[in-house]
Amino acid sequence: MNFLYPNPIPTLYYTNEYTLLISILLSSRTQEKKVNEITKILFKKIKKPTDTVCLSIKNMENIIKNIGIYKKKSKNIYDLSVILIKKYNELIPKNISELKSLPGIGHKTASVFLSYVSNIPVFPVDTHIHRMMIRWKLSNGKNVQQTEKDAKRFFKKENWKKLHLQIIFYAKKYSPSRKWNLKKDLIYQELIKIK
Template sequence: MNFISKKIKIIENILDFLYPNPTPTLYYVNEYTLLISIMLSSRSQEKKVNEITKILFRKINKPIDTICTPIENIKNIIKHIGLYKTKSKNIYDLSVILIKKYNGVIPKNISELKFLPGIGHKTASVFLSHVSNESVFPVDTHIHRMMFRWKLSNGKNVKQTEQDAKRFFKKKNWKKLHLQIISYAKKYSPSRKWNLKKDIIYQELLNKNLL
């Protein structure tokens, strides 16, 4: 077993022990609301997003609901989320496109998804990781940080980190690892006040001279 393989095995074994059955933590009720939740969570605290979407999705849970709702009403509900004005407009505009172009059904193709207002590569990847079998490994700030700390990527940009993650981890584990690494990073390896002694994976890799 080579250097990288040993490192990957340790990481996956610890993640599987800590998070054997990882589940999404964003609140949603169907595919449409899942896409909206992911979009709203960009540059926003997940806890706050979940508080707001539990109210929002009583009003809108399909594209037709949204286009029948004044944008000002949506703004008022999500006003405590970052970039709420832009996000409100994007929710409305993408709903119009979904109705006109896709009969209200969200496309499962990453290229088509990225053409929707407010849906970038990461949002599209996260959505597809939940609802399709498309080969995606969404990389957010937490996964980006962990890949750098584990010295599996150089940390230069998210695109490179995604390529490295896909190269080192088996495709069948991508969906699970996406959720596991985010949960682990938040609890054991935060960006601020990082305590190396509490970072189980980092300590294990250090002890095995794999860093």
Template sequence: MTRKEKAEFIMEELDKIYPTTPVPLDHKDPYTLLIAVLLSAQCTDIRVNQITPYLFAKADNPYDMVKLSVEEIREIIKPCGLSPRKSKAIHRLSEILIEKHDGIVPDNYEDLEFLPGVGHKTAAVVMSQAFGVPAFPVDTHIHRLLYRWGISNGKNVEQTEKDAKKVFPKEKWNKLHLQIIFYGRSHSPARSPKLSVDYITEAIGTKKVLKEFKP
């Protein structure tokens, strides 16, 4: 298969398995999504969804968040891991949103990536899922599978994002990146993929396994 043929096959199969793609992180607006995505770094979505109700019950907007101390935030989010860094980032980004954006989450990459704890992937998720802007956030599942499927060379997440955007139609990006994540979790684990379950890999004929990578 050519890369274009692989891309078409992948999209067709994923549409069959995942015709709808609910956002896996519970949120009610761009701010709560931003905080949830920040917390999801090296933490499962399930765990984040267990913790955010407690955090958002106290503060679901930047004005209430800055009333909490960093220590209070840290205590609540501790089960998500990296709590010292994440709690400082959450508090400071909330201050910046108030100081520079009237408490509103900006809808552009430059301002989002300026916020503490917000890298390109987090910004891309917010742009995609909160504002509907076409984006292709690359997590470990997407990075691994697009290499395994021969869509990208697996050099780094930046290259994987570029390769994905070249081969997949722009109007598909927001849905497709979630479909690939869902597929990776349920059908194609990082170690010892079972081709009887991972039939996209089997059909494409690519059996490369990328060394574990943390974007």
């Protein structure tokens, strides 16, 4: 992967740790491009949890209404902001179990956040990584949790952070879920040769 993406840079738009968490939450079941369009507007209004609480759920809904499950996401953003104010002094915890206790923050969202802001070894598995691990026969693909265990076993810990982005970028360009062209999938072609 290093020959294609030697220094992968995250493409989600954010301005600080709080807005990063919101961006990741919003990107669930929504294309990153659409999320970035919305967050460029949203983050002019909210930069910290107290801004969100002052904004109201209804106003949040109006800003993010063009992305998937926007009503639920609006409520989760509001509720997690209240918790961050009351319990964490507006700071985001860097502990995966505490992160997962926040509304709308599941294992993947928490892992992606930690991969951006900490040195905690995490290997977030999204739909792209899940697909590639199955195509490359590195996982049976029964579920994302199993795929994550397989990825952590197969790849060196020091490469997880970088590989997470490299595999996503590769999957989008060379091995998409629709209109997959085997001839363009460089890694798949190499795996065929090995067999």
